Amino acid sequence: DAGITQSPRYKITETGRQVTLMCHQTWSHSYMFWYRQDLGHGLRLIYYSAAADITDKGEVPDGYVVSRSKTENFPLTLESATRSQTSVYFCASSEPGDSNQPQHFGDGTRLSIL
Amino acid sequence: AQTVTQSQPEMSVQEAETVTLSCTYDTSENNYYLFWYKQPPSRQMILVIRQEAYKQQNATENRFSVNFQKAAKSFSLKISDSQLGDTAMYFCAFMRVWGGKLIFGQGTELSVKP
Numbered sequence: 001d002a003g004i005t006q007s008p009r010y011k012i013t014e015t016g017r018q019v020t021l022m023c024h025q026t027w028s029h030s031y032m033f034w035y036r037q038d039l040g041h042g043l044r045l046i047y048y049s050a051a052a053d054i055t056d057k058g059e060v061p062d063g064y065v066v067s068r069s070k071t072e073n074f075p076l077t078l079e080s081a082t083r084s085q086t087s088v089y090f091c092a093s094s095e096p097g098d099s100n101q102p103q104h105f106g107d108g109t110r111l112s113i114l
Numbered sequence: 115a116q117t118v119t120q121s122q123p124e125m126s127v128q129e130a131e132t133v134t135l136s137c138t139y140d141t142s143e144n145n146y147y148l149f150w151y152k153q154p155p156s157r158q159m160i161l162v163i164r165q166e167a168y169k170q171q172n173a174t175e176n177r178f179s180v181n182f183q184k185a186a187k188s189f190s191l192k193i194s195d196s197q198l199g200d201t202a203m204y205f206c207a208f209m210r211v212w213g214g215k216l217i218f219g220q221g222t223e224l225s226v227k228p
Contacts (some may be wrong), residue, residue: 031214040123042205042218050214058215090159094214102149102209103216105159 006091006106013081014114021076021109023091031094032074033103034058034066036087043090049074081113116141118208120219127196128227134181135191135222137206143167145211148182148189153203153221162204165189196226 004025013019025032030051035043035058045058047066055066063085065077074093078085088110092103118139127133139148150162165173165182172180177197181190193200206219 033215035218040220042118042120042220043216044218045215048215088157092159092216096212096214101161102147102164102207102214103159108157 004091004093004104004106006089006109008109009107010110010112012112012114015081015083017081019078019081019111021078021089021091021111023074023076023106025072025074025091025093025104027093027095027104028071029093029095029104030071031096031103032068033092033094034064034074034076035090035092036060036085037090037108038087046076046089078111083113085111086113087111116143116208116210116217118206118217118219120206120222122222123220124223124225126225126227127193129196129198131196132192132194133196133224135193135204135206135224137189137191137219139187139189139206139208139219141187141208143210147209147211148180149207149209149216150178150180150189150191151205151207151218152200153205154199154201159205163191193224198226198228200224201226 007022033048034046049055049068091106094103146167148165152160177194207216
């Protein structure tokens with residue numbers, strides 16, 4: 001089935017550990033995005049990618065690393081997790097100019113850092 | 115930089131009544147898109163309604179309609195005949211025409227009471 005898949009759905013880890021959140025889309029959309037959702041802040045953009053091998057920072061990129069070697073995958077890595085990175089993370093994809101469905105969202109990953 | 119503000123963190127409404135959620139935004143762009151997303155407890159991000167800034171006519175989707183005031187930079191969502199299934203977090207979002215990135219407000223948690 002076409003769609004956007006995030007894994008894992010839930011993750012608990014400890015401060016200082018590296019953790020990678022996976023995102024896979026089957027539409028071959030050019031754009032992919034990572035957001036974090038925190039109470040009182042809505043969704044904030046961490047990183048985005050306009051195409052394979054092209055990535056750019058969003059509003060809150062510190063402490064995160066992304067890569068996009070293939071169009072369909074856009075993993076997000078927390079190199080040394082901190083408690084402030086406890087959040088719900090959403091991946092999304094889109095095609096430029098498609099305002100009818102501006103972004104397709106994954107179901108989110110709830111990440112808890114102890 | 116664009117900003118989106120939702121000043122009502124929580125709202126409640128009786129079933130079958132009408133409720134209006136507020137959203138204001140700031141931009142120097144003349145053409146752009148505005149959206150309302152619904153996020154039920156399942157965490158899915160569901161597009162409710164969209165508005166193109168160049169259109170004066172307010173968008174409508176069944177029980178959902180918007181009041182778009184471009185000069186005032188206001189974009190409110192009206193839900194008529196509220197249903198229990200409308201209980202969710204609602205996010206207002208802004209997108210530049212070719213930008214792809216969504217800028218979200220802080221969210222309004224709506225409870226529909228029987």
